[in-house]
Amino acid sequence: MKRIAWPIVIGLTLLVGCQNTEPIEGTKQSTEQNQQETLTKTESNAAFPYPNLLSESEQSFSLLVIGDNENPIEKNNKIIEKVNNILSLPELEMSQQAYPELNIKTEPAYILFDQAGVVYQGKNLKELTTYLEKNNPK
Structure with a gap:
């Protein structure tokens, strides 16, 4: 042994x-x-x-929708192909309380984010769609 x-x-x-x-x-x-x-x-x-609103990847955007209860944004293919995360808030007051530094004044509002911050803010769904068609995530 x-x-x-x-x-x-x-x-x-x-x-x-x-x-x-x-x-x-x-x-x-x-x-x-x-x-x-x-x-x-x-x-x-x-x-x-508000880092939770930022996009998680370089290949897509993140979107905050305020007050547009009539148009389900999740069913719009032109938006979904470039937007990965969508957060919808039903009322302007809720968004102003939750995100006061975004200075949201009107309803409806569409705020688009990349990984660094706000890249688009508007109140018209057609303008948002046009912006997404012309601009790709970085």
Whole structure:
């Protein structure tokens, strides 16, 4: 038994001692870049007072609809193809209480967001559709 145990212990000791514990240079650099990108995104979202309204991806927008109870925006294909998240509030007063820094004055209102902040604010559904047709998310 001793003859088998000693070679196994010596072999394991050599394997553990020969392992490289330093990270590969490319991996170290990419990890630092990822951390910097994450910090930049966090800082830009922190500057905007309502980060929950911002778009989650670069390929789409986020939309806040206020007071348009007659037109179900979720059924409009021209809007849905470029807007990922839609939040609808039925009354102007609710939006003014929830988002006072957006300075919403009229109802209905359509406010479009990218990952940095407001990119469009208007009160006409046709204008919003035209804006989405002409502009792509960044």
